[in-house]
Amino acid sequence: MSQSYNRGLIEDFGRWKEFKAGMWAWIFHKFTGWMLIGYLFTHIAVLSTSIGAASGDPAMIQAETDVYTTTLQGLEDLFIIRVLEVGLLAVAVFHILNGLRLLMVDLGIGLEAQDKSFYASLILTGVITVASVPTFLSGVGI
C-alpha cells in the first residue's frame, strides 16, 4: 500500500454524540472514579493539616477555639462547600451503583439489560441526590 489516510483523534472526539449507553456508563464511571480519588486526597490534606495544628485541649474544644473544630466549622459555613458535598454524594452514589452494575456484568448476569441498569443507576443517583439536598443545605446562607 502506497499511502493511506488516518482520520485521527479529532474526528473521534467529534463523535461523542454517537456513544451508546454502555459507553456513557464507562465514561461516567471513569470520571466519578477520578473525582473520588481527588476528593480522597483533598480530604486527607484538610484533615491532616488541621489535626496536626490542633492542640486537642478539652478546654479549647469547649471554647470552640480548637483548630480542628474551627477549620471544619469554617468550611461548613461556606455555601460552596455544601454544594460540593451534594456533588460528592452524587458522584459516590453513581460510582457505587454503576460498580454494582459492573459486578453483575462481570458475573455474566443480565448482560442484555446492561443499558437499562445504567439508566436505572442514573435515575436512582438523581433521586438520592435530590433527596439529600435539604440535609446538606440546611442552616447555611448564600
Add this chain to the structure above:
Amino acid sequence: MSTQQQEPETQEAPKDPDMKGAQSPQDRRLAEKESGAIDEESEKQAELEGETVHIKVFRYDPEVEGKQEPRFDDFHVPFEKGMTVLDAVMYARDEYDSSLTFRHSCRQAVCGSDAFFVNGKQRLGCKTQISDLEQPVRIEPLPHQEVVKDLVVDMSHFYDQMHAVEPYFQDEDTPDVNDLEEQRQSPENREKIKMSSRCIWCGACMSSCNIAAGDNKYLGPAAINKAYKFAMDDRESEEIKEHRLRILEQEHGVWRCQTQFSCTEVCPKDIPLTEHIQELKREAVKKNLKFW
C-alpha cells in the same frame, strides 16, 4: 469498473386493494392516483422527480490530485422500496461516479465485506434499509482503520488479530476408524457456541471498540469471539483449551475489555460479544485460582 449492477427489480404495486396500506409514500401516491385525489399536473411532477435518497459519501484517493484531501460527495439516488445502503452506493457508482470505491460481494450479509460507518454507527451496508435512516445518509469508511480509498479501509491488522488466536480446530486424537469417523459434538455444546460461529469477519466490532482504537495490540472483540468458539468446543482436549486461555489471558487479551458493549451494539450478526469475552475472563480466572 467491471462489476455491472443487475437492473434492480422494481417493486410492483400490490394488485389486491386490501394490501394497499400506507406502507410507502409510493404506494400512497398510487392509491391517491387511483382515487383521483391528485390532479394530473402534480402527478406528472411526482413521476418525474420520484423519491430520491440523499447520501453523503466519504471520498479519498491518495493517487488523484483533487481527492487527496478527504471530502464528502453528495449523491441523490432514486429510492426503491427495500433499498439498502449498499444498493444506494452501488447506484451512485454505476450511474454517477464510477470511481466511487467500496468492497462488496454477496449482498446478503454473509461475506462481511461491506461494513461502513453509516450515520454514526458501524453497520453492514447490505443489511441496512435506507428507509430506517435519517437523511442525508452519511456513509463513511470504518473508523479507527486506515482509509485506503473512499470507503475501503485497511483490514490487515484486523486479520492479523483474528489469526493470532489460532482460529482452527486442533485435536491430536483422530476419531476411531471403526467408529463413525466423525468428530461428534453434543447438541448442547453446539448450541453454546452457535452464536459465536456466526462471525463474518466484517470488522464492525473492532472499529466500534475504543479500547482497540487506543491499544493496537488488543486482540479485539472479533478475535476473542473466535477464540471463544474453539475454547468452548468440547471436542478439543483440555490441554488445548488451556493453551487457548494462555493466549487470551495475556496483557492485551480479554482483560483489556472494559465492557462498554459497543461491539455487541454494532454486531450485524447479533453475536453477544461482551458476554463471550466476560465468560472467557471467568474461565481464565478459574484456571488460575487454586484453593488448595
